[in-house]
Amino acid sequence: MAATGVVEPMKSNTGRKKARLLIRIPRMKETSKSATKSPRARTAFFMRYTVRHEKAVLPLVSFHGEKDPPMKILVIGAGVIGVATAWALQEAGHTVTLVDAREAPGRGASYANGAQISVSHPQPWSSPRAPLIALESLTREDGPFRWRPALDTAQWCWLTAFLRECLPSRHERNTRAIALLARHSLQVLRRWREALGLEYDVQTRGILHLFFTPRDWETGRRHEAELRELGIAARAISPAEAAEIEPALAPVAAKLCGALYAPEDESGDARRFCEEMVARLRQAGAEVLFETRWSGWRLGKGRCEAARFEGPAGAFELTAEAIVVCAGVDSPRLLAPLGMEAPIYPVKGYSLTAPILAPERAPTASLTDESKRIVCSRLGNRLRFAGTAEIAGYDDSVRPERIAPLKRWAEVMLPGVADLEAAEAWAGLRPMTPSGVPLIGRSPMANVWVNTGHGSLGWTLACGSAQALLARLEGKTPPGLEAFPFVG
Numbered sequence: 001m002a003a004t005g006v007v008e009p010m011k012s013n014t015g016r017k018k019a020r021l022l023i024r025i026p027r028m029k030e031t032s033k034s035a036t037k038s039p040r041a042r043t044a045f046f047m048r049y050t051v052r053h054e055k056a057v058l059p060l061v062s063f064h065g066e067k068d069p070p071m072k073i074l075v076i077g078a079g080v081i082g083v084a085t086a087w088a089l090q091e092a093g094h095t096v097t098l099v100d101a102r103e104a105p106g107r108g109a110s111y112a113n114g115a116q117i118s119v120s121h122p123q124p125w126s127s128p129r130a131p132l133i134a135l136e137s138l139t140r141e142d143g144p145f146r147w148r149p150a151l152d153t154a155q156w157c158w159l160t161a162f163l164r165e166c167l168p169s170r171h172e173r174n175t176r177a178i179a180l181l182a183r184h185s186l187q188v189l190r191r192w193r194e195a196l197g198l199e200y201d202v203q204t205r206g207i208l209h210l211f212f213t214p215r216d217w218e219t220g221r222r223h224e225a226e227l228r229e230l231g232i233a234a235r236a237i238s239p240a241e242a243a244e245i246e247p248a249l250a251p252v253a254a255k256l257c258g259a260l261y262a263p264e265d266e267s268g269d270a271r272r273f274c275e276e277m278v279a280r281l282r283q284a285g286a287e288v289l290f291e292t293r294w295s296g297w298r299l300g301k302g303r304c305e306a307a308r309f310e311g312p313a314g315a316f317e318l319t320a321e322a323i324v325v326c327a328g329v330d331s332p333r334l335l336a337p338l339g340m341e342a343p344i345y346p347v348k349g350y351s352l353t354a355p356i357l358a359p360e361r362a363p364t365a366s367l368t369d370e371s372k373r374i375v376c377s378r379l380g381n382r383l384r385f386a387g388t389a390e391i392a393g394y395d396d397s398v399r400p401e402r403i404a405p406l407k408r409w410a411e412v413m414l415p416g417v418a419d420l421e422a423a424e425a426w427a428g429l430r431p432m433t434p435s436g437v438p439l440i441g442r443s444p445m446a447n448v449w450v451n452t453g454h455g456s457l458g459w460t461l462a463c464g465s466a467q468a469l470l471a472r473l474e475g476k477t478p479p480g481l482e483a484f485p486f487v488g
């Protein structure tokens with residue numbers, strides 16, 4: 001069968017109206033290294049050779065017979081969002097430079113998070129129940145939520161906006177947007193994992209959401225119906241079934257009211273993922289710079305001419321045709337000079353990572369205690385316990401009294417399974433928007449893009465957000481995400 005083509009109108013990243021010829025060339029009868037040498041050679045190759053199967057490989061070719069020229073793109077921030085974005089761009093043929101202030105990738109909020117790929121929890125924290133949960137929690141020393149009021153207008157503005165997003169209609173709309181992105185993201189993560197052979201202590205035994213009070217279980221049952229409607233696999237199960245799926249739960253099954261099992265969900269170490277992706281980026285020819293801090297912009301008319309950095313060898317500028325800001329909780333500081341007020345505020349969380357002492361009693365399914373709001377994931381020969389939400393500004397120090405509930409939970413739920421004395425305690429700042437929906441799209445500057453504000457679900461949403469950002473940057477609507485509220 002010969003290659004087939006359709007004409008598709010599109011808008012380029014520069015805003016120019018163009019038409020493209022979409023060539024369908026499934027599998028080449030003949031492969032040739034020369035076909036991948038240059039866009040022109042590739043196009044000629046695609047046009048010349050016949051194809052055998054109708055499996056879509058879809059190079060986009062302009063009327064002039066050339067692929068859109070690859071762009072030089074700068075990505076700022078090498079957490080899960082930045083490395084995923086850099087990879088999506090590099091994979092699409094662009095020339096990528098990834099820059100981070102820290103000494104290695106994944107040293108911000110992505111360092112030791114709960115490790116869950118939790119498609120089955122698309123509900124943002126701003127929910128109709130959130131104000132009550134927060135009030136109840138404030139009266140308990142070990143409550144999952146803590147607020148340290150500060151003389152900080154950003155904090156008060158964010159809290160006010162958060163309360164607005166708790167309205168039922170907004171919560172529902174935000175849940176739908178996150179669900180769309182989460183489902184897409186899992187597919188992209190799986191594709192990359194397989195194609196790149198990524199190793200990051202992945203577990204694919206699903207997530208068990210555990211409910212320990214009748215009131216919480218009522219919410220769990222409602223979530224089951226809601227998830228079904230959103231096309232997310234999760235089923236309500238009895239305590240006995242939960243213990244059957246995850247035998248490590250047997251000793252506490254009697255205390256359970258019920259569980260939701262999401263078999264498609266996964267877990268894995270986000271920091272290791274970041275390191276693996278940086279290795280693949282370097283192999284693919286991307287430039288990656290660490291200990292290099294963004295320090296300002298050189299602005300032109302409606303665009304950013306260059307980004308300024310402080311690196312080990314001093315100050316310098318980088319120019320690029322496009323720039324993507326993935327700087328986590330620091331994103332608002334980078335975006336403010338561009339005229340963009342990013343509604344992102346840090347919500348601090350804690351984790352404890354302990355070596356496993358009794359592997360036969362350690363869970364392999366990831367667990368979410370919905371009553372205490374603590375998660376537990378197995379990462380190879382370690383167990384990670386994570387949780388708590390603290391609004392305390394940009395302080396990321398570890399407070400022992402906030403680690404204590406995680407330790408207690410591990411002692412009660414999985415006694416003697418992990419060496420808690422040898423555990424690594426960590427605190428990180430979730431880059432949270434009031435709605436829980438990340439900011440993906442174009443900034444007020446024509447060539448500056450944002451992919452940030454992923455809050456409590458950045459690891460879950462990283463790969464799909466990266467793919468979505470790539471599509472927007474190339475002037476396309478990511479398939480399946482037509483209803484997502486992109487910015488810009």
Ligand SMILES: Cc1cc2nc3c(=O)[nH]c(=O)nc-3n(C[C@H](O)[C@H](O)[C@H](O)COP(=O)(O)OP(=O)(O)OC[C@H]3O[C@@H](n4cnc5c(N)ncnc54)[C@H](O)[C@@H]3O)c2cc1C
Nearest residue numbers: 077079081101108109110114116294328349457458459460
């Ligand atoms: C306790 C806890 C548990 C969590 N559990 C889960 C979970 O189970 N599942 C899930 O999906 N999500 C979870 N999350 C959320 C998830 O970890 C975050 O959403 C995600 O890590 C955010 O990634 P990011 O790349 O946007 O930010 P970061 O990982 O913080 O990366 C931002 C990067 O930008 C760099 N940067 C900042 N400023 C500059 C500058 N001026 N110049 C250069 N570089 C700069 C930083 O050095 C950093 O490396 C959890 C978070 C916490 C804190």
